Amino acid sequence: MREKKTAVDRELERLLGDGPGSRLFEAMRYAVLPGGKRFRPLLLLVSGEAFGGEAGTLLPYACAVELIHNYSLVHDDLPCMDDDDTRRGRPSCHKAFGEGPALLAGDGLLSLAFEVLAGAPADAAGSGRKERAVLEIVRAAGVRGMIGGQWLDIGYAGSAVPEASYDDLISKKTGALILAAVKAGAVLGGADAAGLSAMEEFGRNVGVAFQLRDDVLDSGKEAEGDGARTRPNSVALFGTAGAKERLERAVGRAVAALDGAGMRSEELRYLAYGLLILDEGGGHE
């Protein structure tokens, strides 16, 4: 798993290597490197390899997903959105580079993700795997996915969010890209219909678990938050014990989905069980 993370980090460094208007690239690198756990790209790589996909084929898609994730963080941190001054323990992109530059750096990361997807090697003629994997990812990034989720999120700023809406919000804002990483990996690896269906169930539950874990970790440090606004939060909805219980159930369902589906599932299980480790050091951002 460590090797996979290194491969992702190296490829991201290469993609964000020097470019024209190099301060723009500097802002983009700042937002992406050194970065977090690379949970989403690892999920994509592991999902693909579970069906026999090759790391080299999967890597561009994994990096595209991570670029999309990081663009969303840069834009969400802006003053007109969540107004967060820090990210990963240092000034957020707009605090370090200014708002206009951060806006453009976010646009640049999103666009670069699409360049990477568009430029990924073509399929063997007729397999259509590239096309399907690209569609999974761009739809997850889009208005019916992450952007729709963030829209709901800012709409609930400071007000209580009903449970049903919370689920919808999270499935879009956080869940969509995680599910897309799982499905794109499986498609590229050559999963059949049964395999895809198992991975869909796995990915959906991993997305839910990821957000629940995030909420539980966040609630532990509420006092020191910069208090920009109250976010819709499962701990507020269900209490810490309730959220933890739901987290365990979601991980259980994710892992159960893999049983009998016939793929190599050790690393998938490893990533899912990792979501149960509730300490900061193990935190996925």
Next chain:
Amino acid sequence: MREKKTAVDRELERLLGDGPGSRLFEAMRYAVLPGGKRFRPLLLLVSGEAFGGEAGTLLPYACAVELIHNYSLVHDDLPCMDDDDTRRGRPSCHKAFGEGPALLAGDGLLSLAFEVLAGAPADAAGSGRKERAVLEIVRAAGVRGMIGGQWLDIGYAGSAVPEASYDDLISKKTGALILAAVKAGAVLGGADAAGLSAMEEFGRNVGVAFQLRDDVLDSGKEAEGDGARTRPNSVALFGTAGAKERLERAVGRAVAALDGAGMRSEELRYLAYGLLILDEGGGHE
């Protein structure tokens, strides 16, 4: 040409038809509809048909280019960028919907463009036309294209820009997407190497002419501008007469590129010559 514009407008309306979080879609529609002259999508359609491409095949790409253009307008108008309160004679998107919503609407338009490209019908196996056309468009939208140009533009805010840098800025900020529309159309229409090379020369000069015309038109209304900042401008660099002369030369070079290249070029000439009409009513935005 009017029929083509109607087809583009209809397809854009369909793409922006009701969606989840419908106020998000409302903001996106506000930014795109009723909209301007649709110069870029028309250019793509006409470039494709010049080589025998079919309108139905070309239309998604044409709409994607227009969505990308409009996302860039929404983001460029934001207070942290050009800070423009009006666009097409009415409040700009963030004035009408708020800054956070406008940021998301812009992200949404860009993402929708990529969804449309990714979802465009696949090629006949092995032709690779879709893949090449998509690459032209996403690269033009990216950090080495429009975003790099806007980066240069905000960097020169309020200061004089040297002529060489002006050319670089314009070729990215305005020229890249126009050139990509021309090349993507030609690729989809099945242009051979000679045809593509002619279209590249055509597209490059149309991009230059487009910006010169825009500068000349803008300079006429300088007094009523909202004065947010001084933009790099060919009229400031070359004077009005100098800019007009360059405009005529660029259109001349664009049209000359078509001679002897063997495609049906009447409509291409029509669009190029249209750039010489210097009145507001004929303005391309």
